[in-house]
Amino acid sequence: MKYMKYMKISLLIVLSGILICCDPIKTQNESAANSPVENFNNDWLVKAQDDTSWTATNIPHTPKIEPLIVNNQWQGSLSYKKIISATDPSKIYQIAFEGVMHEASVFLNGEFISKHEGGYLPFVVDITDRLTFDKENELMVVVNNLDNASIPPGKPLAGLDFNFYGGIYREVHLNELNKLHITHPNEANVAAGGGTLIHFDEVNNEIAKGFLKVHIENNHPTAKNASIKAVLKSATGEVLTFSSTPASISANSNQSITLELAIPNPTLWSIEKANLYELTTSLVSENAVVHTQVEKIGIRSINLTKNEFFLNSKKAYIRGTNRHQEYPYVGYAISKNANRRDAIKIKQAGFDLVRLSHYPQDESFLDACDELGILVMNAIPGWQFYGDSSFLANSYQDIRDMVRRDRNHPSVVFWEVSLNESPMTDDYMVKANEILKEELPFEDTYSAGWIDDDTYDLYIPARQHTKGPFYWNNYRTDERPLFIAEYGDWEYYAHNAGFNQKAYEGLKEEERTSRQLRAHGEKRLLQQALNFQEATNSNRKGANAIGDANWLMFDYNRGYTDDLEASGISDIFRIPKFAYYFYQSQRPPFDTLNLENAAGPMVKIATYWTENSDPTLKVYSNCEEVALYLNDELIDRKTAKRNNISDQLDFPPFNFDLKKFEKGELKVLGYINGQQVAQDLVSTPAQASKIALAIDISNTPISSAKADLVFVYAKIVDENGNLVIDSDALVTFSTDGGAFIGANPVKAEAGIATVLLKTSPINPANKIVATSTRLQSAQTSLK
Numbered sequence: 001m002k003y004m005k006y007m008k009i010s011l012l013i014v015l016s017g018i019l020i021c022c023d024p025i026k027t028q029n030e031s032a033a034n035s036p037v038e039n040f041n042n043d044w045l046v047k048a049q050d051d052t053s054w055t056a057t058n059i060p061h062t063p064k065i066e067p068l069i070v071n072n073q074w075q076g077s078l079s080y081k082k083i084i085s086a087t088d089p090s091k092i093y094q095i096a097f098e099g100v101m102h103e104a105s106v107f108l109n110g111e112f113i114s115k116h117e118g119g120y121l122p123f124v125v126d127i128t129d130r131l132t133f134d135k136e137n138e139l140m141v142v143v144n145n146l147d148n149a150s151i152p153p154g155k156p157l158a159g160l161d162f163n164f165y166g167g168i169y170r171e172v173h174l175n176e177l178n179k180l181h182i183t184h185p186n187e188a189n190v191a192a193g194g195g196t197l198i199h200f201d202e203v204n205n206e207i208a209k210g211f212l213k214v215h216i217e218n219n220h221p222t223a224k225n226a227s228i229k230a231v232l233k234s235a236t237g238e239v240l241t242f243s244s245t246p247a248s249i250s251a252n253s254n255q256s257i258t259l260e261l262a263i264p265n266p267t268l269w270s271i272e273k274a275n276l277y278e279l280t281t282s283l284v285s286e287n288a289v290v291h292t293q294v295e296k297i298g299i300r301s302i303n304l305t306k307n308e309f310f311l312n313s314k315k316a317y318i319r320g321t322n323r324h325q326e327y328p329y330v331g332y333a334i335s336k337n338a339n340r341r342d343a344i345k346i347k348q349a350g351f352d353l354v355r356l357s358h359y360p361q362d363e364s365f366l367d368a369c370d371e372l373g374i375l376v377m378n379a380i381p382g383w384q385f386y387g388d389s390s391f392l393a394n395s396y397q398d399i400r401d402m403v404r405r406d407r408n409h410p411s412v413v414f415w416e417v418s419l420n421e422s423p424m425t426d427d428y429m430v431k432a433n434e435i436l437k438e439e440l441p442f443e444d445t446y447s448a449g450w451i452d453d454d455t456y457d458l459y460i461p462a463r464q465h466t467k468g469p470f471y472w473n474n475y476r477t478d479e480r481p482l483f484i485a486e487y488g489d490w491e492y493y494a495h496n497a498g499f500n501q502k503a504y505e506g507l508k509e510e511e512r513t514s515r516q517l518r519a520h521g522e523k524r525l526l527q528q529a530l531n532f533q534e535a536t537n538s539n540r541k542g543a544n545a546i547g548d549a550n551w552l553m554f555d556y557n558r559g560y561t562d563d564l565e566a567s568g569i570s571d572i573f574r575i576p577k578f579a580y581y582f583y584q585s586q587r588p589p590f591d592t593l594n595l596e597n598a599a600g601p602m603v604k605i606a607t608y609w610t611e612n613s614d615p616t617l618k619v620y621s622n623c624e625e626v627a628l629y630l631n632d633e634l635i636d637r638k639t640a641k642r643n644n645i646s647d648q649l650d651f652p653p654f655n656f657d658l659k660k661f662e663k664g665e666l667k668v669l670g671y672i673n674g675q676q677v678a679q680d681l682v683s684t685p686a687q688a689s690k691i692a693l694a695i696d697i698s699n700t701p702i703s704s705a706k707a708d709l710v711f712v713y714a715k716i717v718d719e720n721g722n723l724v725i726d727s728d729a730l731v732t733f734s735t736d737g738g739a740f741i742g743a744n745p746v747k748a749e750a751g752i753a754t755v756l757l758k759t760s761p762i763n764p765a766n767k768i769v770a771t772s773t774r775l776q777s778a779q780t781s782l783k
Contacts, residue, residue, distance in 0.1 A: 017359050019773040040174045045334050049077040062333035063166045070557040073163050077144040083136045092177040095125045099170030102151050106139040108325045117151050120359040120381050121401040122189040123654055152395050153661035155385035163559040165331030178290045179219035182283055185404040192439045195402050197283055203301035208266040219255040224249050224285055228257045233282040254482025268312050269298030269410045271352050274373035307481050309546040317751045318547025319352035325361045328572050329742035335708045336364035341698035349599045350587030355549045358420045358741040360402045369411035372597055374412040382419030419448035422538045429455040462486035484548035488535045489514045490565035515566040518750040522608050527581040540648035573711050573754040585620035585651050601677035603670040609682045615661050619654040623670030626654045631664040686718040688727045690776035707760040714753040714770040725751045729772045738765030
């Protein structure tokens with residue numbers, strides 16, 4: 001097979017077939033076989049370097065609750081400690097950290113064990129030899145997030161243009177393993193090894209052929225026989241079983257067992273239908289299961305040609321966005337559910353792909369992309385900085401760690417092994433690509449880089465790095481494909497879009513930019529949406545790019561200014577702006593079968609319909625026809641008309657000219673094949689009279705097992721429930737559990753006051769109350 005010539009496999013066990021084992025396999029010490037993970041995120045103590053006392057906390061943890069606008073982020077040293085009890089000296093004990101920002105030294109019972117550099121990827125610490133059994137052990141982790149030119153992204157925070165925050169901000173696990181076990185992918189420093197590696201190199205509707213490679217460690221003083229049993233279960237219940245013959249694993253050694261796989265009539269993973277299989281991999285020794293791992297996988301094929309991208313042999317133009325993983329107040333220390341809710345919002349906005357700018361993000365976000373059918377461009381940490389040999393060594397290790405963690409995710413299709421906007425040397429680019437291909441030695445492993453260089457499979461410039469809208473027509477697609485990795489923001493901010501700026505000559509500087517808060521009002525939000533529309537339309541001219549990703553999905557902090565970077569199509573609280581609905585309208589109405597997490601047929605009136613509104617209305621829709629009513633009187637029913645900034649769009653916006661403002665209700669109906677399929681209403685608001693509460697669940701219920709974070713929105717509405725967009729009422733929130741993070745009370749922005757609620761099983765919240773002077777209060781349940 002193609003992969004064999006690249007891989008150094010110490011042991012190859014060929015598939016014995018799709019079978020049911022003749023001998024029953026018993027589970028030896030069921031909890032150990034399944035590698036139990038203690039609820040290791042609770043009951044930590046933490047103190048800053050200058051503190052004299054410890055404070056109780058849970059993980060994920062951020063060193064400081066920051067203000068909404070962060071321009072002096074906390075930096076320093078923190079110590080965390082936790083008591084561990086271990087009772088079985090025959091086992092292996094590991095601490096697995098998902099993410100610590102960005103230097104961590106680990107101690108057990110006062111003895112130094114190891115140090116890790118890097119803030120965005122996992123690392124594993126074996127504590128077995130330092131444990132005192134049947135007594136309490138003190139684990140201590142000393143972390144710091146000080147500027148460090150050796151740790152990517154390397155650039156000092158004051159000029160980085162995004163925040164990296166601090167602390168043990170992702171989950172931590174205590175793994176108790178048998179001495180014969182499957183390794184952690186980020187533990188074993190073996191190219192294309194560690195944990196499980198699954199790959200399919202022949203995929204069609206009739207058959208999927210590939211392999212499962214499992215890396216095993218034997219810490220026993222004697223050799224052990226071992227075999228692998230793999231059970232693949234589809235979403236509809238079909239079960240396939242694959243088994244290897246036993247192999248001898250030498251004492252105190254590690255090696256791999258590889259099974260060849262053949263899946264008849266596979267259900268393929270795609271953007272439209274994200275079919276996933278459950279893979280259970282069991283390590284068997286002496287007729288007993290000694291270790292089991294369960295993961296979700298997808299079967300799909302990808303192919304990148306000189307100017308086209310194919311998913312499952314179907315050509316696709318990739319509609320994408322960028323994402324920073326930050327939340328207000330808590331920075332990176334967000335829950336796995338919060339990550340999933342972000343992914344759902346990206347899917348609902350109509351995107352096919354998310355670029356992880358500019359670092360690997362929590363694996364729970366990738367899990368959600370797998371589940372939802374969102375392609376991913378994964379990225380190593382880097383932004384406008386190129387360091388010395390220690391920086392390069394850490395960057396190379398980032399590539400390996402990122403690939404080993406994320407290689408089994410069907411959503412990941414491109415690997416950005418490029419230091420974004422940094423002056424990389426030829427040697428660095430060659431080495432980065434060599435490492436990627438060593439870790440994933442397959443024909444469908446595609447690297448991406450921001451420099452137009454032969455070493456990268458995919459060229460990913462930001463629009464501002466090029467020569468304006470005509471660049472795409474002249475790009476040399478005979479050499480390598482192109483994906484526009486960022487567009488829609490900087491070129492309008494800095495006036496290097498190459499567009500006809502005279503169309504905007506009547507606008508002030510702040511009105512012309514794409515950086516618009518919701519508080520900036522209807523006119524400026526419409527201009528932001530128009531900027532994105534114009535750039536999107538231009539990107540498609542010439543048809544040389546395989547896709548594009550706008551900058552960006554959510555507003556975020558840059559860390560050194562007195563304002564938010566506001567070019568998100570949703571604000572930092574995840575509330576959509578008009579531009580969000582432009583992108584949502586570009587998704588075909590029946591392009592996905594997962595309508596719970598996608599828009600389907602939609603219409604959206606881009607106005608607040610107040611006396612300050614422009615009577616020339618814009619309606620975003622993916623319908624064939626749209627009818628507009630004012631106070632139940634039909635104004636017009638029409639199809640969309642194309643112009644020079646919509647001639648490449650699948651679904652141009654609809655425009656209606658009402659000549660003048662008239663108070664009342666606007667209603668739009670969307671039609672496909674003559675049938676009404678969508679509706680939107682907007683009414684002129686009257687005086688603010690009450691609060692309406694909403695909780696951002698995004699099809700993801702609040703966790704009952706772990707701490708969770710959710711946004712709570714207090715909408716200031718009139719007597720009929722219409723949002724009063726100009727209200728800045730001060731709202732006070734209260735709850736019977738949980739804790740509000742950040743400002744409380746908080747002023748409404750564009751009619752909505754938002755608070756961040758942290759819940760936990762220890763302190764659950766059941767109801768929320770919002771009050772404000774001269775407004776009727778509101779109460780809602782979290783159940």
